[in-house]
Amino acid sequence: MSDNVTHVYEVYIRTTPEKLWEAITDTRFTRQYFFGATVDSDWRPGAALNYALPDGRTPFFATIEAIDPPRRLVHSFRSNPEMDGSQDPPSRVTYEIEPLGPTCLLRLTHEHFAGESVVTKGTHEGWQIIFSGLKTLLETGEPLKIDWPDEIVATG
Amino acid sequence: MVTYNATHERGCSACLTPLNDVFKALADASRRHLLDCLYERDGQTLGDLVAGLAMSRFGVMKHLRVLEEANLVVTRRKGREKLHYLNPMPIQMVYDRWVGKYRRGWTRRLSHIKNMLEES
Numbered sequence: 250m251s252d253n254v255t256h257v258y259e260v261y262i263r264t265t266p267e268k269l270w271e272a273i274t275d276t277r278f279t280r281q282y283f284f285g286a287t288v289d290s291d292w293r294p295g296a297a298l299n300y301a302l303p304d305g306r307t308p309f310f311a312t313i314e315a316i317d318p319p320r321r322l323v324h325s326f327r328s329n330p331e332m333d334g335s336q337d338p339p340s341r342v343t344y345e346i347e348p349l350g351p352t353c354l355l356r357l358t359h360e361h362f363a364g365e366s367v368v369t370k371g372t373h374e375g376w377q378i379i380f381s382g383l384k385t386l387l388e389t390g391e392p393l394k395i396d397w398p399d400e401i402v403a404t405g
Numbered sequence: 406m407v408t409y410n411a412t413h414e415r416g417c418s419a420c421l422t423p424l425n426d427v428f429k430a431l432a433d434a435s436r437r438h439l440l441d442c443l444y445e446r447d448g449q450t451l452g453d454l455v456a457g458l459a460m461s462r463f464g465v466m467k468h469l470r471v472l473e474e475a476n477l478v479v480t481r482r483k484g485r486e487k488l489h490y491l492n493p494m495p496i497q498m499v500y501d502r503w504v505g506k507y508r509r510g511w512t513r514r515l516s517h518i519k520n521m522l523e524e525s
Contacts, residue, residue, distance in 0.1 A: 257490040384498075
């Protein structure tokens with residue numbers, strides 16, 4: 250059996266692809282649903298994709314592999330070992346946005362290449378929180394009010 | 406694959422997966438067992454799932470269809486194979502609606518403690 254562990258997350262959000270893209274790529278939005286993190290990048294293939302948590306730490310290191318606004322973003326993902334002690338090789342994250350009438354389907358695929366680990370478990374929980382927060386933010390204009398669980402923030 | 410359905414429950418804010426479908430899908434022990442199998446190992450083919458279950462191929466297909474309609478299972482094609490993945494988002498939405506929001510931190514901490522105790 251291969252060591253690949255892939256998880257797929259699909260969420261329907263009442264918004265346009267452009268707004269959804271903005272919410273994924275603009276710090277003013279990510280701060281409100283991505284564990285408070287800012288995001289910064291040149292948004293081109295090969296560019297670093299830098300997330301910074303409110304305490305300044307980097308939850309994971311990422312490089313853009315492919316980008317097609319407002320439909321598709323692929324980036325590498327290497328968890329910050331200072332945060333979770335992980336030594337996993339880089340994994341791959343793919344965002345896909347599919348417009349469906351007044352709604353968008355956001356699909357995120359996270360492909361891990363080193364079996365189950367603290368990273369697969371942490372990201373599995375993390376993406377669920379991120380996308381429910383993103384949906385709430387775009388549909389209501391208000392962030393999902395969450396008392397961030399320490400252990401989830403700690404494992405990014 | 407879920408298609409656009411305008412009959413979603415009020416308050417479900419266009420999630421396109423009527424909560425009725427989610428609860429109906431979860432109301433069956435065989436379907437919950439299928440979700441357990443995917444939780445253990447995500448991305449299985451129909452053949453993988455059938456091999457691990459005391460259920461006919463037709464039965465597994467029928468249950469998978471209900472789970473797909475509720476968006477609890479999503480599929481991706483990989484070459485000639487169709488892989489099935491557990492999509493946790495509808496259950497997360499149920500959780501957010503009735504349990505989450507302000508209490509999430511405490512609930513998760515408690516479930517974390519529960520897991521630690523059960524594993525020790």
